[in-house]
Amino acid sequence: MRKNKAVLIGAGLANMAAAVYLIQEGHWNGNQITFYSLDDHGSNDGAQTDTVTDEYWNKNHPMENRKGYVARGGRMLNYRTYVDLMDLLSRIPSVTEQNMSAAEDTYDFDAKHRTFDKARLLEGGKGIINGSHLGLNMQDRLPLTKLIAMPDSEEEKLDNVTIAQYFSDDPHFFGTNFWFMWETTFAFRTKSSAQELRRYMHQMIYEFTQIEHLVGVNRTRYNQYESIMLPLVNYLKDQGCNIVLNRLVTDWQFKATTMQDEITVTGLTMKNTLTDETEQVAIDDDTAVIFTNGSITDSATMGDFDTPAPENMDYGAAASLWKKASQQFYNLGNPDKFFADRDASEWVSFTLTTKDHLLLNEITRITTQVPGNALNSFISTSPITALSHKDINMSIVVHHQPHFTTQKPNETVIWGYFLYPRRRGEFVDKPYIEMTGKEMTQELIGQLSKVDPGPGNIRDKEAQIMDSVINNIPVYMPYASALFNNRAKTDRPKVIPQHSTNLAFTGEFVEQPYQMIFTEQSAVRSGEIAAYHFAGIPMANLVKTPRYDKDLKTLAKAAKKMFD
Amino acid sequence: MNKKSVYLGVTVGLFAAGILYLAKRTGFFEDDRHLYDEFESH
Structure with a gap:
C-alpha cells in the first residue's frame, strides 16, 4: 500500500x-x-x-x-552474493575517500588487498592444516548433496530440524575440515537451523571450491x-x-x-x-x-x-x-x-588493541600471512564436543591496519571470538565467558604457541606482548547467533x-x-x-539475485571439490 | 546397425529423461520471480 x-x-x-x-x-x-x-x-x-x-x-x-x-x-x-548491499553502497558517497562512492571505496581497497587465507585452520602439533582436503566421506556427501538438491519449494521439510538432527546418522560430519571451516566462516552451530544451512548451501555453493583460502571474501x-x-x-x-x-x-x-x-x-x-x-x-x-x-x-x-x-x-x-x-x-x-535459547545463540568476542606491532608480527610469522588476509581458527588437540569430536576453540581476524581511522600509527587492532563461550580455555582454566580481556589475550598467545613453527616460541615474548596491550575488550553477545x-x-x-x-x-x-x-x-x-x-x-x-545453485559450472566444481 | 541406432536412441532418451527428472526434482527450472508478488503494493 x-x-x-x-x-x-x-x-x-x-x-x-x-x-x-x-x-x-x-x-x-x-x-x-x-x-x-x-x-x-x-x-x-x-x-x-x-x-x-x-x-x-x-x-x-x-x-x-x-x-x-x-x-x-x-x-x-x-x-x-551481496548484490543488494553493493547496489546500496554505490548510491552513497564514501566518508573517507574523496570522489568515491562507498562501493567504489570498498572495491578499490579490496582490489589492492585481495583475501587469500593461508592458515584458515591451525592445530597444535600439526601447525597449518591443509583445508583443501575437506575430509568428507560418502556418508557425509549424501546428506550434503540432498541439502543442495532440495528445491526452495520443499524447504518446509526442514521446519524445526537442527543441523545436529539432520546429520544425526552421520556424526563423522562434525569432525571434518569442511564443518570446521563452514561453522566458523559463517557462525553456524550444531543447534542451528538445517533450513538455514540449506539456504547457505544454495547461495554460497561456490564457496565449496575456495573456502580454505576465502578467495571470494571481500572486506x-x-x-x-x-x-x-x-x-x-x-x-x-x-x-x-x-x-x-x-x-x-x-x-x-x-x-x-x-x-x-x-x-x-x-x-x-x-x-x-x-x-x-x-x-x-x-x-x-x-x-x-x-x-x-x-x-x-x-x-x-x-x-x-x-x-x-x-x-x-x-x-x-x-x-x-x-x-x-x-x-x-x-x-x-x-x-x-x-x-x-541463549545456549544456541550466545557468543563472546574480544577486540584487542596494542600500542605496537609485536603481536601482529608474531601472528604473521606463525600464520605466514600479512594482516588483512585471514580468518584463523584454532582446532582443539583433544575432543571437546558432546559427540567426542575435536572442534574450534577460538577464531581471530587480524585486520589490515589501521582498522579505525583514528588509530595512532603503530597501534593495532585484532578481533576474535569464541563460538561456544561456556567451553573452558586450554591455557586459562575457566570458561571463556568468565575470562577478562587479559585472560583472553593469554589464551590467544597459548593457542598461537601450540602452532608456532619456531625457531623459538611466541610464549618467549609473552611478557613483552602483554606489556604492549592497551586494552582487550571482551563482549558478551547473548543473541549473536540467534538468527541461525x-x-x-x-x-x-x-x-x-x-x-x-x-x-x-x-x-x-x-x-x-x-x-x-x-x-x-x-x-x-x-x-x-x-x-x-x-x-x-x-x-x-529489485536488484537481480544471482542463482549460483542453478549454474552448472558452479555445481560441477562443488561436486568435484566434495570428493577431494 | 539399425538395432544399434535404436539402442543408442533409447539410451540417450532415457539419459535425457533422467536429467530432466532430476532437474525438475531439484527445482532447477523453478521460476522464483513470482515469489515477490505478495510484496507488491496494491
Whole structure:
C-alpha cells in the first residue's frame, strides 16, 4: 500500500537501506522519513571504546578501563552474493575517500588487498592444516548433496530440524575440515537451523571450491561502521531525514477491526533512554512503519582488560517490541524461537588493541600471512564436543591496519571470538565467558604457541606482548547467533505480512525468498522490499539475485571439490 | 546397425529423461520471480 511518510523503528543497516531506496527510487524527500532508534550503527559497529560504553546496551555495566577500540562483531563481504548491499553502497558517497562512492571505496581497497587465507585452520602439533582436503566421506556427501538438491519449494521439510538432527546418522560430519571451516566462516552451530544451512548451501555453493583460502571474501577499507554505516548516516542526514536517537520503542497501538487480523499501526509508545520520559507518537493513515524486529548485538555487554563481560539477561530490545506485536496477530512469527535459547545463540568476542606491532608480527610469522588476509581458527588437540569430536576453540581476524581511522600509527587492532563461550580455555582454566580481556589475550598467545613453527616460541615474548596491550575488550553477545536458531518457516514474519496496511519488517529476522541471513545482503534486501512496497515500485525492479545453485559450472566444481 | 541406432536412441532418451527428472526434482527450472508478488503494493 502506497504511503507518503515513513517512521522507521531501528537505525541499523536494513532501515537505512529502506530510507535510501525511498529517496532514490521512490523520489521521496528526506523530511518524509523519521527514525526512532537507540543508536545509529546497529550491529555494524566499531568505535573507540569510550564512545560506546554509555550506550543503552551497556549502560547498566559501567567500565573502568575505556581505552582502545571495540567492534562487537564483524562480517566478511562477498560481492558475488551481496548484490543488494553493493547496489546500496554505490548510491552513497564514501566518508573517507574523496570522489568515491562507498562501493567504489570498498572495491578499490579490496582490489589492492585481495583475501587469500593461508592458515584458515591451525592445530597444535600439526601447525597449518591443509583445508583443501575437506575430509568428507560418502556418508557425509549424501546428506550434503540432498541439502543442495532440495528445491526452495520443499524447504518446509526442514521446519524445526537442527543441523545436529539432520546429520544425526552421520556424526563423522562434525569432525571434518569442511564443518570446521563452514561453522566458523559463517557462525553456524550444531543447534542451528538445517533450513538455514540449506539456504547457505544454495547461495554460497561456490564457496565449496575456495573456502580454505576465502578467495571470494571481500572486506571494507575500515571497520563496518566507518565504511558502511557512517556513509549512510551522513547521506540520510544530508537528505533531511530526521534521525531521533536514544529512543526505545516499547509498545504499539493497532487499529481495532472486526476480524482482528488487519495490521494497521496507529501509534507508538517509546522511552527516551536519556531522560526516562515516556513519549507517544501518533501514526496517521499516510504513514508506513518499517520495523527492524531483532538485533544480534542487543543486550551485549562489555568487560575490559581486568574485568569479564557480565552476563546480561535482558530480552533483546527490538525483539521485545516484536513479541508485543506477535502477541496481537497470528502471522508475525515467534520471537522466542530466536531470543529465548541463549545456549544456541550466545557468543563472546574480544577486540584487542596494542600500542605496537609485536603481536601482529608474531601472528604473521606463525600464520605466514600479512594482516588483512585471514580468518584463523584454532582446532582443539583433544575432543571437546558432546559427540567426542575435536572442534574450534577460538577464531581471530587480524585486520589490515589501521582498522579505525583514528588509530595512532603503530597501534593495532585484532578481533576474535569464541563460538561456544561456556567451553573452558586450554591455557586459562575457566570458561571463556568468565575470562577478562587479559585472560583472553593469554589464551590467544597459548593457542598461537601450540602452532608456532619456531625457531623459538611466541610464549618467549609473552611478557613483552602483554606489556604492549592497551586494552582487550571482551563482549558478551547473548543473541549473536540467534538468527541461525532452529526455526520453522512461519517463525519469522514476512517483510510485508498478510493483512498489513502500513507495517513492514526488516533485518535478519524476517522471511523473504531465498535470502540467507547474517549477511548485510539480506538485511539490505528486506529494506529495499519494504521501500518498494510503500513507494509503489514494482518488485521486478529489485536488484537481480544471482542463482549460483542453478549454474552448472558452479555445481560441477562443488561436486568435484566434495570428493577431494 | 539399425538395432544399434535404436539402442543408442533409447539410451540417450532415457539419459535425457533422467536429467530432466532430476532437474525438475531439484527445482532447477523453478521460476522464483513470482515469489515477490505478495510484496507488491496494491
